[in-house]
Amino acid sequence: MESKSGETDTAPLGIFSRCANMLSDLGGALSGLCIVAILIIVCTEVVLRQLKLSLLVTDEIGGYLNAAVVFLGLAYTLRTGGFIRVEVVYDLLPARIKVLARWLFTLASTGFVGLIFYYACLHVIYAFNQDTRAVSVLETPEWIPQSIMVLGLGILVLQLLAMLIGRVRNVP
Numbered sequence: 001m002e003s004k005s006g007e008t009d010t011a012p013l014g015i016f017s018r019c020a021n022m023l024s025d026l027g028g029a030l031s032g033l034c035i036v037a038i039l040i041i042v043c044t045e046v047v048l049r050q051l052k053l054s055l056l057v058t059d060e061i062g063g064y065l066n067a068a069v070v071f072l073g074l075a076y077t078l079r080t081g082g083f084i085r086v087e088v089v090y091d092l093l094p095a096r097i098k099v100l101a102r103w104l105f106t107l108a109s110t111g112f113v114g115l116i117f118y119y120a121c122l123h124v125i126y127a128f129n130q131d132t133r134a135v136s137v138l139e140t141p142e143w144i145p146q147s148i149m150v151l152g153l154g155i156l157v158l159q160l161l162a163m164l165i166g167r168v169r170n171v172p
Helices: 011-050 058-079 095-130 143-169
Strands: none
Touching: 011 058, 011 143, 058 143, 095 143
């Protein structure tokens, strides 16, 4: 099987990378849908307030959707090169040091995000077991919006691992 670049994929590694890319794309698409949902709910609230009415939950749901935009869009943003980088220093590095820097940055990022993912999972499990709820009209169980954060972090970890695998496969 050949990848888009013409290289032959080893089956398990190629499948893992394709799955990570697909999940990143799905997260990016869901992130975009959340932005549309925020637009709809805020516009609805603006119109209702002109009629002296309110949904009463616009702030809460808008906040949940905003967090979903951020966390579901992380892996897609990484994959498409949308993260802000300090390229002024990076561009001055010699080619071999750039390769080493990319390795170090990706390894450190994978470890850091993996750690955050682990503790976020523990936090969601705690919120679920304790049945913690938002102090709001909806009394939303907190594990529900927190699970979206964990989902986004999980997809980001997979995307970082796929990047590492891609770098290992392309070592000269």
